[in-house]
Amino acid sequence: MTNQKESHLPHSSMPVIHRSPWVISGLTPDVQGAPLGIIEDGALVVAAGLIQAVGKYRDIAKEFGQFHTREHGGRVLAPALINGHCHLELSYLDLANKTEGQRRYSGDPTAWIRDLLAAREKNSQETADAEELILSHARQALRQMSAAGVAFVGDVGNALASRSIGNEQRTRVSFLLELLGLTKESAEKTFARLENMAAPESLLIGCTAHAPYSTTPALIQEIKRQAEHKDHVFSIHVAESAQEVEFLQSGTGVFKEFLQDRGAWDGSFTIPGKRSLHYLDSLGVIDDKTLCVHCVHVDRAEIEILAKKKAKVCLCPGSNRFLGVGKAPVTEFLAHGILPALGTDSLASNEVLSMWREMRLLRESQPELAPQSVLAMATHGGAQAWGTASEMGSLEPGKKALILAINCGENIGTSNDVFEYLTTAGESVQAEWLE
Numbered sequence: 001m002t003n004q005k006e007s008h009l010p011h012s013s014m015p016v017i018h019r020s021p022w023v024i025s026g027l028t029p030d031v032q033g034a035p036l037g038i039i040e041d042g043a044l045v046v047a048a049g050l051i052q053a054v055g056k057y058r059d060i061a062k063e064f065g066q067f068h069t070r071e072h073g074g075r076v077l078a079p080a081l082i083n084g085h086c087h088l089e090l091s092y093l094d095l096a097n098k099t100e101g102q103r104r105y106s107g108d109p110t111a112w113i114r115d116l117l118a119a120r121e122k123n124s125q126e127t128a129d130a131e132e133l134i135l136s137h138a139r140q141a142l143r144q145m146s147a148a149g150v151a152f153v154g155d156v157g158n159a160l161a162s163r164s165i166g167n168e169q170r171t172r173v174s175f176l177l178e179l180l181g182l183t184k185e186s187a188e189k190t191f192a193r194l195e196n197m198a199a200p201e202s203l204l205i206g207c208t209a210h211a212p213y214s215t216t217p218a219l220i221q222e223i224k225r226q227a228e229h230k231d232h233v234f235s236i237h238v239a240e241s242a243q244e245v246e247f248l249q250s251g252t253g254v255f256k257e258f259l260q261d262r263g264a265w266d267g268s269f270t271i272p273g274k275r276s277l278h279y280l281d282s283l284g285v286i287d288d289k290t291l292c293v294h295c296v297h298v299d300r301a302e303i304e305i306l307a308k309k310k311a312k313v314c315l316c317p318g319s320n321r322f323l324g325v326g327k328a329p330v331t332e333f334l335a336h337g338i339l340p341a342l343g344t345d346s347l348a349s350n351e352v353l354s355m356w357r358e359m360r361l362l363r364e365s366q367p368e369l370a371p372q373s374v375l376a377m378a379t380h381g382g383a384q385a386w387g388t389a390s391e392m393g394s395l396e397p398g399k400k401a402l403i404l405a406i407n408c409g410e411n412i413g414t415s416n417d418v419f420e421y422l423t424t425a426g427e428s429v430q431a432e433w434l435e
Contacts, residue, residue, distance in 0.1 A: 013047045013048040013049075014047065014067065014068075015045050015046065015047035015052060015064060015067045016045070016046050016047070016067060016068055016069075016070055017043050017044075017045055017057075017060055017061070017064055017067055017068065017069040017070065018043060018044050018045075018046060018069075018070050018072060018077060018403070018434060019041075019042070019043040019057050019060075019069055019070070019071050019072060020042060020043070020072040020073075020075055020076060020077040020405070021040065021041060021042075021072075021073065021074070021075075021076070021412075022038055022039070022040060022042065022076045022077070022408075022412070022415065022418050023038065023039045023042030023043065023044060023054065023076075023077045023078075023395065024036050024037070024038050024039075024076065024077065024078040024079065024375070024395065024418070025037045025038065025039055025042070025044075025054050025394065025395045025396065026054070026380075026394035026395060026396040036079075036372055036375055036376050036379070036380070036394065036419075038415045038418060038419075039054070039055065039056060040056075040415065041056060041057050041058075042054070042055065042056060042057060042077070043055065043056070043057040043060040043061070043069075044060070044077065044395060044403070045060060045064050045067070046401045046403070046434075049400060049401050050398065050399070050400060050401055051395055051396060051397055051398065051399050051400075051401050051403075052397060053397055054395055054396060054397060072405050074407060074408065074409070074410070075405045075406055075407055075408065076405075076406045076408050076412070076418055076422070077395070077403055077404070077405055077406075077434065078375075078379075078395075078403070078404045078406055078422070078431075079379040079380070079392065079393060079394050079395050079402065079403070079404070080149055080150065080151035080152075080379070080392065080402035080403065080404055080433075081148075081149050081150045081151065081355040081356075081378050081379060081382075081404075082150070082151060082152045082153075082154075082341065082355075082378065082379060082381075082382025082383055082385075082386070082388075082392065082393060083145060083150050083152065083153045083154065083342075083343055083344055083353075083355055083382065084154050084291070084293075084314040084341030084342055084343040084381070084382040084385050084386065085154055085156070085235070085291075085293045085314045085316060085341070085343025085344070085345060086153050086154065086155050086156070086343055086344050086345065086346060086353065087155070087156055087157060087345065087346035087348070088138040088141055088142060088153070088155050088157065088162065088165050088173070088346070089134050089135075089138050089157040089158070089159055089162040089165070090116075090346035090347060090348040091134075091137040091138045091140070091141040091346065091347045091353075092123065092133055092134050092136075092137035092138070093116070093119050093120070093123070093346075093347065093348045094347045094348075095115060095116060095119055095347065095348040095349070096322055096347055096348060096349055096350050096351045097347070097351055105322075105323050105324055106324050107241065107242070107243075107323065107324040107325050107326070108241075108243065108254055109240060109241045109243060109244070109323055109325065110243065110254045110255060110257070110258040112323055112348075112349065113258065114258070116348050119348075131159070131161055134159070134161075134162070135161065135162070135164065135165060138162065138165045139165055139169065141347065141353055142165060142166065142169055142171055142173065143169065144353065145171060145344075145353055145354075145355070146169065146170045146171040148354060148355070148356065148427075148429075148431060149355075149356075149404045149406075149429075149431035149433070150171055150355055151171060151172065151392055151402040152171065152172045152173075152174070152382065152383075152386065152388060152392060153166070153171055153172070153173045153174070154174050154176075154233070154235065154291070154314075154341075154343065154382070154385070154386050155173050155174065155175045155176070156175075156176050156178045156208065156235060157175065157176075157177065157178060158177070158178050160177060160205070162175060162177075163175045163177075163205070174206075174232075174233070174386055175206070176206045176207065176208040176232070176233070176235055177197070177205060177206065177207045177208070178207075178208055178209070178210050179193065179194065179207055179208070179209060179210065179215070179219070179223060180209065180210035180211070180214040180215045180219075181214075181215060181216060181219055182213075182214055182215065182216060182259065182264055182265065182269050183264060183265065183266040183268060183269075184266060184268045185266075186264065187216045187218070187219055190219055191219065191222065194207065194219075194222060194223065194226065197226065198226060198229075206227065206230055206232040206233075207223050207226060207227070208223060208227065208233075208234055208235045208236060209223045209224070209234075209236050210236070210237060211236060211237040211238070211240075211244070212236070212238065212244070212248060212272075212276050212279055212280055213244050213247050213248060213255050214264075216268075216269060217272075217283050220236075220280070220283055220285055221283055221284065221285060224283075224284075224285040224290075227289070228289070232289075233289055233290075233291050233312075233385070233386055233387060234285065234289055234290045234291065235290075235291040235293060235314075236280070236285075236290070236291070236292060236293065237293050237294055238276050238277060238280065238292040238293060238294060238295055238298075239275070239276040239277060239292075239294060239295050239296055239297040239298045239302070240293075240294035240296055240297070240320075240323075240325055241296070241297065241323075241325045241326075242297050242325070242326070243255050244276060244297070245275055245276055245297050247271075248271065248272055248273075248274060248275065248276055248279055249271075249272075249273060249274065249275060250271065250273075251271035275297075275298070275299065275302060276297070276298070276302070277292070277295075277298055277302035277305050277306065278301070278302060278305070280292075281305050281309070286305060286306070286309045286311050287309050287310070287311065288309065288310040288311065288312075289312075289387070290309070290311045290312065291311075291312045291313075291314055291341075291385050291386075292306065292311055292312065292313050292314070293313075293314045293316065293343065294314075294315070294316055294319075294320065294325075294328070295313050295315070295328050295333075295340075296320055296325055296326045296327065296328045297325075297326065298328075298329065300332065303329065303332050303333060303336050303338070304336065306333075306336070306338055307336040307337055307338055312338075312340075312341065312384060312385040313328075313333060313338055313340040313341070313385075314340060314341040314342065314343045314382075314385055315328050315330065315340045315341070315342055315343070315362065315377070316342075316343050316344065316345040316350070316358070317342070317358050317361040317362045317365060318344060318345065318349075318350040318351070318352070318357060318358055318361055319344070319345035319346075319349040319350045321361060321365070322349050322350055322351065323349055327365050327366065328340070330362070330366055330369060331366070331368060331369070334369075334373060339373075339376060339377060339380065339381045339384065340377050340381055341377060341378075341381040341382040341384070341385040341386075342355060342358045342359065342362070342374075342377045342378045342381065342382065343358070343382075344358055352427065354426070354427050355378050356422075356425065356426050356427055356429045356431075357426045357427055358378065359374050359375065359377075359378055359422070359423040359424075359426075360423065360424050360425070360426035362374055362377075362423075363423050363424055370419075371416075371419035371420050371422070371423040371424070372419050374423045375419060375422055375423055379393050379394060380393040380394050381393075401434065403433070403434035404431045404432065404433065404434065405431070405432045405433075405434050406422065406429060406430065406431045406432075407430040407431075408421055408422075
């Protein structure tokens with residue numbers, strides 16, 4: 001039987017049947033938020049930009065046979081991708097392609113942060129219109145992602161001007177202004193900025209905290225409170241490196257040295273003596289609208305916190321590999337009912353902003369993962385993380401027709417072949433938007 005939306009088809013747009021040897025539809029009913037279902041010789045009906053029905057072609061033809069059928073031989077129809085975490089405004093730096101990062105950073109994020117800050121400073125001094133350069137490169141990166149099949153980007157930036165990156169672009173961008181401050185002086189300045197953001201005319205400006213090692217507990221809590229008031233996602237970098245965990249637990253290591261060197265340490269921050277997730281949970285900021293990015297160095301108890309609070313997780317395999325910080329415990333996340341999102345992070349810590357590559361890297365580093373689950377992370381996982389699952393992330397009646405037609409060649413004989421190809425081919429995947 002077809003899965004049909006219970007509503008009258010719109011009269012303003014003639015429905016079209018799209019038939020394909022394989023249609024990756026939605027989630028299997030017996031697994032919450034996990035492997036995607038697939039239909040052999042499938043079809044879907046699209047009208048007025050919405051999916052009206054999905055099912056076997058023979059069933060679709062019986063119900064909608066009066067409408068035109070568009071054949072997609074040799075192509076798979078699949079949900080558009082969702083980039084769960086990106087810093088588009090850093091695209092102009094292209095730091096990952098200008099340094100021998102894996103050899104130089106060797107798991108030390110502070111060395112990378114120093115290079116990032118130095119590159120930013122150099123650009124601001126040498127460029128007449130630095131803001132326009134940043135926005136231009138960011139929009140170019142966004143267009144490239146869109147051409148590769150990305151429908152949505154969760155974007156985080158430090159400049160308010162970066163809110164405009166997604167204007168008049170095909171791919172939807174949800175922008176959050178990232179704030180931080182660990183000394184009394186910097187925290188006071190950030191609190192003042194937050195107060196301005198709380199004004200009624202600023203309701204569309206969402207703010208989020210950078211990380212537990214760079215932001216005071218009071219700031220984290222206030223930013224989270226405003227996120228709740230404005231009903232948007234609270235995204236925060238969490239447990240990206242072992243050094244972060246060391247700093248929060250003992251107040252020692254490279255992060256302490258880095259903060260002192262930068263003049264970002266005045267002794268007012270009380271070392272929590274806890275691991276990253278335990279610390280954030282003690283602040284009361286972990287819930288179902290909290291998006292924890294990276295989560296590489298988390299233990300079982302922290303994973304249980306995430307699962308209990310229904311918090312979201314976003315993995316960034318490419319960035320983690322570039323910085324050498326390790327790999328996230330993905331199998332444990334899935335075992336606890338957590339379907340992570342996938343994100344590219346930025347061109348400052350990743351060579352390419354390709355979601356297809358992120359899937360390939362995740363499969364390479366953790367071959368025990370089922371390819372269906374990995375594709376689900378790049379689609380439904382991102383939609384869950386950003387609260388857009390009612391609109392996108394799978395091909396189901398009532399959702400937007402954000403559909404990719406993907407050339408898979410002649411070597412696809414089974415559904416397993418489909419998932420294997422999509423999650424290992426990387427940037428060689430040829431995806432087109434289904435108009």
